[in-house]
Amino acid sequence: MAASLFLPTSSKPQNPVPNPPKPRYSSTAKITCSSLTARSQSAKHHLLSLISDQERGLSTQKDPAKRASIIEAIDAMAVLGRDKVTTGDSLSATWRLLWTTEKEQLFIVENARLFGTQAGDVLQVIDVENRTLNNVITFPPYGVFFVRSGIEIASPQRVNFRFTSAILRGKNWEVPLPPFGQGWFESVYLDDEIRVVKDIRGDYLVVDRAPYSWKE
Numbered sequence: 001m002a003a004s005l006f007l008p009t010s011s012k013p014q015n016p017v018p019n020p021p022k023p024r025y026s027s028t029a030k031i032t033c034s035s036l037t038a039r040s041q042s043a044k045h046h047l048l049s050l051i052s053d054q055e056r057g058l059s060t061q062k063d064p065a066k067r068a069s070i071i072e073a074i075d076a077m078a079v080l081g082r083d084k085v086t087t088g089d090s091l092s093a094t095w096r097l098l099w100t101t102e103k104e105q106l107f108i109v110e111n112a113r114l115f116g117t118q119a120g121d122v123l124q125v126i127d128v129e130n131r132t133l134n135n136v137i138t139f140p141p142y143g144v145f146f147v148r149s150g151i152e153i154a155s156p157q158r159v160n161f162r163f164t165s166a167i168l169r170g171k172n173w174e175v176p177l178p179p180f181g182q183g184w185f186e187s188v189y190l191d192d193e194i195r196v197v198k199d200i201r202g203d204y205l206v207v208d209r210a211p212y213s214w215k216e
Helices: 028-051 064-080 103-115
Strands: 093-100 122-127 132-139 143-153 158-169 174-177 182-190 194-199 204-209
Touching (some): 028 093, 064 194
Antiparallel strands (some): 093 122, 093 204, 122 132, 143 158
């Protein structure tokens, strides 16, 4: 009885099933992926090389030609990241500033010494799940200025934000400041190491994943 489960029920001879052709696996997709990865790594290396001596953007302010070269490299990264989703869970991180054109941030970084201190890491701390963004400037060993924001995902690469509060904090004191402003930014390229950003004002930002998580 068990054999009937596996043998044909008809008594007529069965025509043998011809050997099916072996599937052909195209290497095109693999080659294309490898090629894109190589291009991304090359473009990223070029961008990081351009900004490596720019003091987070301070030197670039005085060198229009260098600024144009960096923005051209950023645009090349944007082309490589054009069809990628950059507003998912991988956006959640403590991001550390490598280079920017944002004048307000650069002003604080450059002039912190006037207040008897110097700027440490400049951070962007994003939590996609909880819809929060903190912009942070540290003043080691104890000082910090940070602006809290709420965020919403607007598109595969765009995030809208609205400032909700700001705090200037020292070792044993803190001063609340009135929040103001809203806008959006687009992460035009994101990988396991860096993120490249354009924002509503036409500013640019290059950040890497900090080796630590910043907490209030």
